[in-house]
Amino acid sequence: ACGGNEETNGAEANEEETEQESTENTDEGTETEEASSEPVEVDFWHAMSGPHEEAIKEFVEQFNSEHENITVTPVNQGSYDDLEQKIMAAAKAKSLPTLAQAVTNVVPEYIGNDFVSPLNDFIEDEEIGLSDEELADYVDVFKESSSWDGTYYSLPFSKSTRILFYNTGLLEEHNLEVPETWADIRNIAETVTGDGVVGMGFENSYEAEFQAILKQLGGTYIDEATSEAQFASEEGIKAMTMMKDMIDEGIARTAGEDDYMSNPFGRGDVAMYIGSSAGIPHVGSAAEGNIEWSATTFPTLDGEAATSFAGNDIVMFNQAEEAEQKAAWEFMKFLTSPEVTAEWSMKSGYLPVRYSAQETSEYQAFVEENPEYEAGPQQFDAGFFIARVQGGDAVRNIVLEETELILLGEKSVEEGLQSAQDRANEALQK
Amino acid sequence: MDVYLDNLTMEFEDITAVNRLSTTIKDGELVSLLGPSGCGKSTTLMLLAGLYKPTSGDIYFGEKNVTKLDAEKREIGMVFQNYALYPHLSVLKNIMFPLRMQKVPKKEAKERAIEMANLVQIGHLVDRKPGQLSGGQQQRVAIARALVKKPKLLLLDEPLSNLDARLRLEMREEIRRIQQEVGITAIFVTHDQEEALSISDRVMLMKGGLLQQDSAPQEMYRKPINSFTAAFLGNPPINFLQIKKTEKPRTFELMNSSQIVKIPVNHEKERIQLGLRPENLYVTNKEDAFITGEVIHLETIGRDTLIRVQIGEVTIRALIDPSIDINVGDQCHLGINQEYIHYFDVENGANLERGNSNDGQADMEQYA
Amino acid sequence: MDVYLDNLTMEFEDITAVNRLSTTIKDGELVSLLGPSGCGKSTTLMLLAGLYKPTSGDIYFGEKNVTKLDAEKREIGMVFQNYALYPHLSVLKNIMFPLRMQKVPKKEAKERAIEMANLVQIGHLVDRKPGQLSGGQQQRVAIARALVKKPKLLLLDEPLSNLDARLRLEMREEIRRIQQEVGITAIFVTHDQEEALSISDRVMLMKGGLLQQDSAPQEMYRKPINSFTAAFLGNPPINFLQIKKTEKPRTFELMNSSQIVKIPVNHEKERIQLGLRPENLYVTNKEDAFITGEVIHLETIGRDTLIRVQIGEVTIRALIDPSIDINVGDQCHLGINQEYIHYFDVENGANLERGNSNDGQADMEQYA
Amino acid sequence: MMDKPTWNNTLRALLYLLPALIILITFNIYPIIKSFLMSLYTDYDFYNDVVYKYGLSNFIQIFKDPNFLKAVINTTVFVIGVVPISIVLSLAIAILLNSKIKALSFFRTIYFLPFVTSVVAVAIVWSWIFHSDYGLLNYFLGLFGIDPIQWLTDPAYSMPALIILSIWKGLGFNIIIFLAGLQNINKQYYLAAQVDGASGWHRFLSVTLPLLSPTMFFISIISIINAFKVFDEIFALFNGRPGPANSTLTVVYYVYQKFYEEWEFGLASAAAFVLFIIVFLFTLIQLSLGKKFVHYQ
C-alpha cells in the first residue's frame, strides 16, 4: 500500500536545506522540510500518561520545531486497552491516525486485517531510509520483534523486559549472594522462607516466566511459522513443574490478591520476584521506607540465559496519505534515534532501543545512579519475544486459565498444559 | 349554548352506566341531575365534559357535534365529585389555572382568582396547598376553579356536599347568581332534593343509567311519571298501597286488608298501586276517610307530627297538624284530596294517568 | 368506653385547628360534631384516631391515657372525609382489611365483609376496585370498612355526604342500629342538622377550633349558648334584632327603626341582641304583635310559607301557616311566644339567660 | 381503561416519542441490529464490511465452547445471588431513609457514596476487605472462629466475593429509586391502615408493597438486566481477569474477551445475542407477571 514513496516531491528536498535551523540534528536524513512543500499533519495516538506523556510532548515539540512543515500531534487515548479499542473503531470508520503506539501482541492482528504499512520502503530508501549501521544499532531482539519475514511493520518504542527484583537487606541478613541461576533462586528461597516471608514471587501473569524457562530448556512456545503451540512438550512440563513445585513447597507465591508483586515485595513479604522492568518505579514507591532492594538479570538455567522482552512499538497506518506517511516516518526515526531513546529511557524507565544510546554519558550517569536499570539492557543478548501470531491474546487467556487450574491442583501439569495446547491450537488454526 | 344529548350510552366492562340518554338543555338553563347513588350522574357529566368517550350516541353543543371533541376544547367548567385539585399548586394557582390556560395575563388572572376565592370564602387560604385544607375548603377551591373562567357549560358534581347548611345556601345562591349573570348553561348533580327543587329550572331524574323523568321541579313532585320518581322525591317518602278491583266500579279493595277504597276514576287494571304522600294525608272523620288504621308511632319532626298508621299489613306515614290530639293506639281516619292520589301500574310502575310509557324513557324522546 | 378530651389543642403551622377542647363522650353515646367548614371537626377526629398527635392536651379512653398510643392500637373504626379506600384492593378486600388485621380467619372475615357490603347495598360490587365505583358507592365501602370490625370507638367524618336522601336515611339508621346494638361510642361529623339532631344523643358545635356548645340536640336548638350557636342551627336561620334600652323598664327600642318592643325580663344591658326563629313567629293582630313590618317577599317552601318582612332597615324571615292570606306589600304583625325569644350580648354574643360565659368554652369545663 | 388505541393516538404518541426514538434508533437499535447481523457472519472482513459467508457457525462454536457455558452458568448464579438480596436490602434501607429521623440527609448521602465514588477506589478497598491475610472480612469472620478465606484467589469464593461487592455497589442506586417511588404513595392510605389496626409491618405489606409495585417492577427488571450484564465489577475486583480459574467469567466478560482481546467479532456478537435472548425472555416473563401484580394507583 505504500509503493511509490520515492516519487514524492518531499523526498529529495529533504537533504537540501540542512542549514535552515536544525542545529542539534545528528541523524543524517532527518533534516527539516523544504519551505515550499505542503505542510503535513501527523496524528500520533499513544497510551502514555502522566510524566511519560509530558516526555512525549517534549519530543514532539522538539521534532515539530525542527520540521517546519510537519506538525505531529500526540493524542493520549487512555490506557492500552482504550487505545486498542479506539484503533479498532477508527479502523472500521476509516479514520485511523498516521501513527500509533501498539502493543507488540496486537501488531499481528493489525497486519492480518491489513491496516499497517510495511516500513521496508522507508527503511531502504536511499535518502530518508536507515543506513546499515543505523539499522544494526537497533537492539536485535527489538528489531526481530518488529519484523515479519523480513518485513518491518513497526519500530520499537517503549520496551521492557523481565528482571529479578531482590531484597538486599534480607539477602545480606542471610549472607546470601545475588542469585544468578534458578538453582540460586531455589536456595535463597528455601533459606529465607518463613516468618511471614516467602522466598520467591511471580506476577499473576507469569506465563512470561514460563516461556523464558521453556526457552532456557530449549523448548518452543509457539512456532511462529506454523502458528502452532508446542509448549506441552517435555520441556514445558519441566518448566511448569519447576515453578509449581516452588509454589507448592511454599517457597514461592504469586501476586494473587495483591494484583502486582511490587506490593508484597515492597512490604517485605517476599524476598525476590520476577517482574517487568517497567515496574521499577512502582517497586520504588512501594518499598520506600520499608526495604532496601535492587534488581538483576533474569536467572539462568543450566547456563542458558533467556528472557522475554515485551512492550510497545510504533506503527504506521496505511490509511494515511503518502506525504503524511513520509512525515510520520521522519518522526518514527526521530523517536528511535539514540538521543531520544536514551532520554526516553531515563525519563520513563523503558529500555533504550539502540545500542548506542547506552553509550551516551547521560545514560551512563543515569545507570550509575539507578543500578536497577542496568539489569534490562544487560540481557539484550539473551532476549527473545513472545511469538507474534494472530490469536496470541486468545492463547494467553487460555494459558493463564489452565495454569491457574494447575496451581489450584485441579489439573496435573501434564493435563493442564496439554489441554492448554490443544485449545490454543484450536484458537490459532482458525 | 344549547346542549343536546342524543341516545348517549356509556358502557363499562360489565355495566351500562348511562343508557340511551336523550335530552336537551337549553341555553342558560340550570338543570339538576338527581338519582340514587350509582345511577350514572357522574358518568353523564364526564361524557358531557368529554372526559369519557361515549360507547354510542352523540353530544351537540348548539349545532356542533362535539362527541369527538377533546375536553380541553369544550370550554367547560367542572367541579369534580372528588375535587381533583392540583396537589402541587397553591390554592391561588389552582384557581388561576384555567385562566392561565386561556392565556389571561397573569395579573388579571390573579385578580380574578382572588376575587373568586373571596366569593367562596377562602380568600385567607390562597397560599396554602390543597393538602392543608379541610374538606369543605377544598370543595370550595374546586368551585372557584370551575367558576372563575365563566365557562359556557358548567358541570357541578355534588359541589356542596361537604359544606355546612349556611355556606351551602350561600354558595348555591352565588352559583345561581353567576350562572344567570353570565348566562351559563349548567348541570348540577345533587342529593339534596330541596336544593334541586329550589335552584333548578329543570330536574332530570335518573335510575340505573336510564333517564326517568325530565321536567320542572314542581311538576316532578306533583306528577311523577312512575312510582320510582314518586318514591324518590319527598321526605318522608310517599306511601304505596296496592288495591284490587272489586265488582263495583271505582271501588277497590285494599290488598292485605279488607278495607274498601273508592277512587274517582275508573281504571281498567285489575290491580293498581296507589301513591299517597304523607303530607297530603290529613286526619278526618269516619265519613270523609279514605283509609283507616291504628296509630302505631308518633313523633314530632320539626314543626310537624309524623304518625305511622297500620292498615292491615302495611304501614303508612302521615304528616299531620301538631295541634290534633291523637295518641298511639288510637283509631285514625285519614283523608286525602282526590287530586293528590297517584295511580301506578303494579308491574312497571308507570303512572297510569300520564300515558303508558313504562320507564319514562319514551316520554323523553321529544327532546332528542 | 368513655372518651375524655382534656384541653386538646392542635396547631398547624399558622393556625390552631383545635383549641383547648375538653369534653367527655360517654360509653355508647353517639355524639354529633357540627360546625362550619374548616372549624376543626376532621382534625378533632384525626386526633381521636391517633393519626395526628396533639400539640398539647390529652385523650383518655376510659381510664387510660392514649394520647401517645398509636392509631393501630386504639381499636377504632373511621370513615374518612375522603374515604381513603385502598386503591389496589377490591371492595371486598377493603372491607375485610380491618378484620384481617385483627387476625379474624379468612372465611369468617369474608362472610362478615359480605354481610356488611349487603347492608350498605354494595353487595353486587364486591369484586370491583374502588376506582370503578361511583362516589356514593365508594363512600359506602368506607362505611362498611369502618363498621365491620365493630370497633370500640367509631369516628365518622361526613359519612353520608354523597348519598341520596333515601339511602342516607337508611344508612343513618343502620349506623345507629349497629352502634346501639354493639354499644359503640361514636362521633359523627355532619353538615346536615336534621341528621345531627335526629340521630345523636348529644351535639357538639365547634367554631374556629373552639367548642361552642355541647348539649342534647333539642337543648341546643332551644337554648343556644350564644348567638353563633343560635344562628348555626335552624333553617331558615334565626333573625337577629338589636334593641336599645329606653326609659321604661322592659321596654326597648328597635335599632334602626322606631318600633318599641316589650320583653318580659329586665336586662341590665344598654343594648341587647334578640334572636327570633322564623318558625316561632306567627301572624297575629295588631294588639298581640311583637313587631310589625311590611311583607316584601313571599315564597312557598314545601308545606310552609316563608315571608320576609322589612322592619326599619332590617329584614326578618318568618315561616307562617300557608292558609293565611297575606300578600307582598301587606302590613304584617308578627307575634312570638315570650319563651321563644333569645337574648344575646351584643358584644360577645353570649346568651344573657345562660350565665355569662363568653364563648361557651367555660361552660364546658364541667366535662373536663 | 376504556381508552382504545386509535390511529390518531398512535400519531400523537409518535410525536412524543420522536426525539427519544431518533436518538435510540441511531445509537442503540441500529448498532444492535448490526451486531446481531454480525453474529451470522462466518467469513467476513470486519473492517471493510465485506461478508463472504453467512451461517450459524458462530453460535455452534460458542455453544461448543465450555467457557461460554461456564459464563452462562456463572452469570445465572450471579443474577440469582445479587438481585433478590440487593432489592430486599435496598428497600429496607430506603424505607429507613424515608422516615423522619435526624441526620437523614447525611445518611442518604453516605448510602449513595458507593455509586459516586471512583471505581478504582472501590476496587482497591474491596480487594483489601477481601484480602486473605489483612482483610477486614476475614478479620470479622475470625472473631467467630472462622478460618481465613481466600476470597479472591479461591475459585469457590470468588463468586461470593463478587456478589458481595456488586450488592454493595448497587445499593445506592436502588435506594434512590425506591426513595422516589415511596414518594408516589399517598399518605392517606397509611392513615387508613393505621385506623384499621395495621401495625407497621402490616402497613408495609398491605400498603407500601402493593403501592410500590410499579417501582418494584422497575427495579427488578433493571436489576436483572444489569446483573446479567455485569462486567466492570469483575474487571476491577480481579484486576482485568475473570477471577481465578475463570470462576467469575460472565457472558459479558466473555464477549469482551472475544471482541477486544481476541478480535473474534462474530463470536462476540453471537454471545451477546444469546445473552440478549436470555435476558429478553426473563424480561418478558416479568412483564407478563407485572400485568398481574403491579398496581398503578
Place this chain on the structure above:
Amino acid sequence: MVKSALSRTTIYILLSLGAVLMLLPFVWMISTSLKAPNEVMAMPPVWVPAEWKFENFTEAMRVAPFDRYFINSVIVTIVSTIGELITTILAAYAFSRIQFYGRDIVFAVLLGTMMVPSEVLLIPNFVTLSNLGWIDTYSALIIPWTASVFAIFLLRQYFLGIPKELSFAAKVDGCSEFKFLWYVMAPLAKPALITVALLKVINSWNAFLWPIIVTNSQELRTLPVGLSAFTTEAGIKYELLMAASSMVILPMLILFFIMQKYIVAGVARTGLKG
C-alpha cells in the same frame, strides 16, 4: 415512648453500621489522596497518613488541564441531562398515558436495547458518529446520551402512579396535553425527575471510555479522562489518582447532598377525594 425510642435507636444503629461500610472506600480515597506513595499499598492499610501530603493535590492538578476538562464536563453534563430530561418526559408520557398501536411492542423493543452489552455497540456507534462527521465535537459527547431507555422506563412507572383524575381536571380547565405534561405531570413527578437527573449527571460526569473514544483533542475532553493520566502500564499512582478523583467527585457529592432532599421532600398528594 420507650418502645419507639428503642426502635429509633435500632434504626440508628443499623443505619450507622451500613453507613460505615458505605463510607469505607470514600474515606480510603480521601486518606490515600494525602498519603506518601509507600503508604498507599501498605498492608494492613494505613488509614491516617503519617504525614499529610497536600501536595498530592497540587501535583495531580498539574498532570492534565483539569480546568479545561472541568468546563467540558460541566457543559456535557448539563446539556445531556437537559436533553435527556426532555426526551424522557415526552416518551414516558406517551408510554404511560397514550394508548397507541404497538405500544407494548415498542416498549419491549426499547427495553431490549438495555440488554445488549454496551461493549458491542461501541464500534458501530463510532462509525456512525464518524459518518456524521461528529468525531471530536461536543455533539458526539452529548447527543448519543440525550435519550435513555432506563430513564423513560423509570419515569413511565412514576407517571402511571399519578391519578388520571388530575388529567381530567386539567382538560376541563382547557389545558392541552402538552401543557398538562409540563404543568401537572412533571411537577408531580419531581422526585422521579430529580432521580433521573441525578443518575444522569453522575453517569455523564463519570463517563470515561466514551469521551476518550469520540474525541481526540484535549479541548474536548472531560474530567475522568484526566484521571487516566495516573495509570501506567505497570501500575497506578494511587495517591495522585485519589487526589484527582476526590476533586472530581466532590461536585457530585455536593450536588447529591443538595438534591436528595427534593427526592424525599416529596410532593403533596392530597387534593383528591377517594
